[in-house]
Amino acid sequence: MSNTVQPRTLSGFMELLPDRQLQFEAMAEVLRKVYSSYGFYPLDTPVLEAAEVLLAKGGGETEKQIYRFTKGDADLAMRFDLTVPLAKYVALNYGSLAFPFRRYQIGKVYRGERAQRGRYREFYQADIDIIGDGELDIINEAEIPAIIYDSFTRLGLKRFKIRVNNRKLLSGFFNMLDSGLEAQDIMRVIDKLDKIGIDKVRAELAEMGMTGEAVDMVAGFVGRQGATGEILKGLEDYRGRDELFDRGLDELGAVVRYLGDFGVPEENFGVDLTIARGLDYYTGTVYETTMLDHPEIGSVCSGGRYDDLAGFYTNKKLPGVGISIGLTRLFYVLDEMNYISQDRAPSSVDVLVLPMGDDLSAPVSFARVMREKGLKAQIYYETKKFKAKMAYADRIKAPFAAIFGEDEIAAGKVSIKNMATGEQETVDYDRAAELLLERAGRTRGESIIEEKHE
């Protein structure tokens, strides 16, 4: 054909080959299961919204990146996160929702960023939020680390740490310093602690005009590392000097109190007083999650407590707490680290059924029986040589082939070939189902991620 158009996918848009898509789906399915297990409703809001509604909050860095256009006389925009649509949804349906309203949404969002490796213009976010009507108990904030822990553990990860801080604690502490400096500027220096060390942090703060006493306080504050209990104990030293700080300390105490009951191990959790997560939106607990062997990729699950979800849509006070996993980016970085298991790759079938002759009754019936037992069975219908049929079974990574030759059909049996070992046995359908179910049951529970430790 002469008039063909070159097929291509836009840069910055992840489009996976079939086997990789199976892996991605397995990850999304884990998150759906974990989020559901905590009683979150699934939600599905439109990708397109009225630009006026989506940009109600206005300004900000993201606005430049938004896909915005007109059709007819409608000014439209593609969603750039799942939080603004949630705010719209809750404001719009306020009277129909039961509060606390718990929802998860796993959906694509759009940001026309400059394309670069590992940066996507279309990507999945996997969000949960708990929204209160006027008020929301602190214990909701305590539950979040448990959800993060379950999510990452079920994905197959072990070496991660959920880091928690409290914005009231931080703001209260900055109040105490009485340094005349902007909180942002202090945070920017503190952020560099890991890289430049405490002495240089002290020097920079002094250079900015901070008094020696204040510098000592900062050093004392950020120097508090170690087990959660010790840090909390140390923070008691500051109690009574700032009301906001005291409330933050109480909240942090409440968040860590039930960690054991929630099943979050000590080694996967830590209080980190250097976490701020932007200084406007969040008002209480803030969360970051980092991979212990790969700190360079930054936080893979972040969020926090906010007091006012939808102030730009409604005068109802809607406090909440939420976290977000950038699923597309997470898949990309796990793959870059070689964490996505090749051995445990899910396959599109549990069995590939191979008719050897023209009579398809037996293979068709067999496949139906296997499906009724919850197995994935595909029949290969093409008239090809045996070798080509086996090559296809290999290419789609079928764990078993079910071969129907004349002998098998005459005997009412089937030959089940284990594609990994090459072993083959001729059995009746019941035994075949047993063989297939045994493997399917064993492998479906497996996580697709395997950490590699150098």
Next chain:
Amino acid sequence: MSNTVQPRTLSGFMELLPDRQLQFEAMAEVLRKVYSSYGFYPLDTPVLEAAEVLLAKGGGETEKQIYRFTKGDADLAMRFDLTVPLAKYVALNYGSLAFPFRRYQIGKVYRGERAQRGRYREFYQADIDIIGDGELDIINEAEIPAIIYDSFTRLGLKRFKIRVNNRKLLSGFFNMLDSGLEAQDIMRVIDKLDKIGIDKVRAELAEMGMTGEAVDMVAGFVGRQGATGEILKGLEDYRGRDELFDRGLDELGAVVRYLGDFGVPEENFGVDLTIARGLDYYTGTVYETTMLDHPEIGSVCSGGRYDDLAGFYTNKKLPGVGISIGLTRLFYVLDEMNYISQDRAPSSVDVLVLPMGDDLSAPVSFARVMREKGLKAQIYYETKKFKAKMAYADRIKAPFAAIFGEDEIAAGKVSIKNMATGEQETVDYDRAAELLLERAGRTRGESIIEEKHE
């Protein structure tokens, strides 16, 4: 707040309340399961494509409806179906795919149609396609009715009919007529058969200049109704008069031969010689699926065999067969018919855990144990009166409440209240899990659709 923006969702965009979303998700999940059980890979292509690529085929009614815009110097468009992205994907990844390539995709597509009741601008399609490399065996076409049957049956529908025809048969038959009329024009008259009856069809055809003999042939052809076997037998009368017709008849015979083995009952299947499905794209078997008690809504699952999936992207010959379910529209019409069960509505939790005092250790641990058993457990953390807690349990349609008062905690037990019957018993955690699992296991297999027969 004074500067609020009125929150709204664009018209033509379905956005469901939480309980309704659970029902929609249940439907999508059924389709995912059925499609997977036949060995289809999930696929996920971008919502945005280069306009040049998406509109390679060009022209057509849909082009006017497309959401197309520029960002920077990129000319972009939102996908309007899942077939063009599939064609692009297969052409682009030809060397990496195993053929036949079987994929399903359940995704949103966009058409800026004039908004009207029941018409959506953003809607889900749930597609499967089987693509061959150069060739594709006819038996693939025979498998499609089995997949449609499984899908609709698992959704809970019984009163539907999968109608099948063959485009070769139809084209061959029109060749025989030698009427000088366009196939489209003849089809348009035949389409009216149900409404105006055979006499008026005959009259219209004669008026168009068809000879008496040809009119008799058409009447004889479309008059063939009844059981599949009888229709096929009757069609044998025309054999030998047109090569294309004969091939079509052979193909139709092959498609129906294994219906029994595939598990498709006679009453859910029929040959319907009046089905054409547009006259360009499809080249063999064509499918429509109608609701027996609601013919007015038209086909809810359609598709067919095509010979050239991606001719506008590649010179590779890629024949295939596929079907599409318009999931958003299906949900809408089932709801309009009152088919979406209120009794069997899925709930966001299996149990709502209600702590009565300040000590949350027991309720938190209990919820964790229930989740480990695969149950959905939510804890209500707010400090409210008992009545308000129970009202919340009712509003989120929790089937059970797990009440933790001082007595329960002291005894290491929990009071499980059946929210439907009001019965309450104080039991240990194991017994509680049994109670919850029994109901969850029973209801999760239930379909959310219940046909109502007037």
